[in-house]
Amino acid sequence: MKNKLLLSALSITLLALGPGLATAEAPSKKAPASTVNAAGFSPERLKRLDAAIEEQIAQKQLAGAVMYVARDGKPVVFKAFGQQDIENGKAMRTDAIFRIASMSKALTSVAAMMLYEEGRFLLKDPVAKYIPSFAKVQVAVPAPAGSDQPYLLEKPRRALTIRDLLRHTAGMSYGGGPAAAAYKQAGMTDWYILGKDETLEQWTDRLAALPLQSHPGEQWIYGYATDVLGRLVEVVSGMPLDRFIKQRITDPLAMVDTHFWLPPEKAARLANVYGLENGQLKLMETAGKSDFIHGPRKLVSGGAGMLSTTADYTRFLQMLLNKGELDGQRLLAPKTVELMTANHSDDLYRKAGSMDADGFGVGFWVNGKPGAFGDLGSEGAFGWGSAYFPQYTVDPKERLIILMMTQLKPAGTSTLHLRVKALTYQALMR
Secondary structure, eight states: OHHHHHHHHHHHHHHHHOHHHHHHHSOOSSOOGGGSOTTSBOHHHHHHHHHHHHHHHHTTSOSEEEEEEEETTEEEEEEEEEEEETTTTEEOOTTOBEEOGGGHHHHHHHHHHHHHHTTSOOTTSBGGGTOGGGTTOOEEEEOOTTOSSSEEEEOOSSOOBHHHHHHTOSOOOSSOSTTHHHHHHTTOOOSOOTTOSSOHHHHHHHHHTSOBSSOTTSOOOOSTHHHHHHHHHHHHHSSOHHHHHIIIIITTTTOTTOBSSOOGGGGGGBOOEEEEETTEEEEEEOGGGOHHHHSOSOOOOTTTOOEEOHHHHHHHHHHHHTTSEETTEEOSOHHHHHHHTSOOSTTHHHHTTOSSOSEEOSSSEEOSSTTTTSOOOOTTOEEEEOTTSOEEEEETTTTEEEEEEOOEESGGGOSHHHHHHHHHHTTBOO
16 A cells, blocks of 8 residues: 555656656657658658758759669659759759769779689789780889979889779879879870770770879879779770670669760760859750760770769669679679778778778778768768769668769869768668
């Protein structure tokens, strides 16, 4: 009886103190089911992602975009925003075709790793074993103060390897470095090489005649390494790079709109490229003047020369998320994908000024220490972007793909392509 009286008194006291205390003492353990969809996202919070893209379009900082988020292989967001051709009033389409620039690197890297799986080479093999023009490559180092030479030449401290090409420690820049003047004279000053009237073999041999901008393995330098890797794929496979990628990657994955050169009948779907000049959008390239359609069609750029759609590229990313397989088509073994998504750069990527992750794998950044750069994400996530502004993140732990596709140059004019990652993660509730 005494215990019953005590419990009754305690109940009366709690009611007298009001509902606030009762709520604090017995919090809800999970959000109401109505606030979270089947994929574990809050639809209300996902509106922030839409709002950020729409705001950039309204402020005339972006023409249009396609946003894609998938979990467990199922789309959560797949939406077109704005316009793909402002001048002609053409709305952005979900099947719009985009120049993907450096997002080509992941496909070329997968091509190389498929040949590695076949035992065609070792990652530690010298590049010169397959591309003889690199047999006598030299390294440019800064000249001493007071010298009348812009740089001095040294023999490489070790051989340039295939792994160096894969992880961007090959000393191959996009023109910058001690030998910048020599690169400029040779026309090697930009990632955009499609308009050159030469073959990949001819272009690679010209690059091999220039000095490396650092000793192999000693610096992470972003540049032409993946283009050289594309030439390696040609030599080892005996096939042109574009044909190898089509037969071995894009056809098996049903990536029907992914090309090096765009068929003319698809030109109407190619989104215009815009740039920001004095804070205002300016048309930079249309389908009618694009090298992807009207160029020489000779120099295949595995580092920056492909086109794709949002749906196509997410199939490629889903294959990687699935550890090398999609819809019964296996391209890579799980252990190979595990190797590709490991950090191959030690701390060289961080020292190079990375702002998106603490390591670089094979074709993309990799996140080894969540929080190291203040970004949302999981350990093991990987991703990359493009000079045309698209950005992707693949998060194996959350079974998640995030991809924004657009056409804006240069990519550094806005942070939207980086913010979409945070705006996606903040909507993930379980």
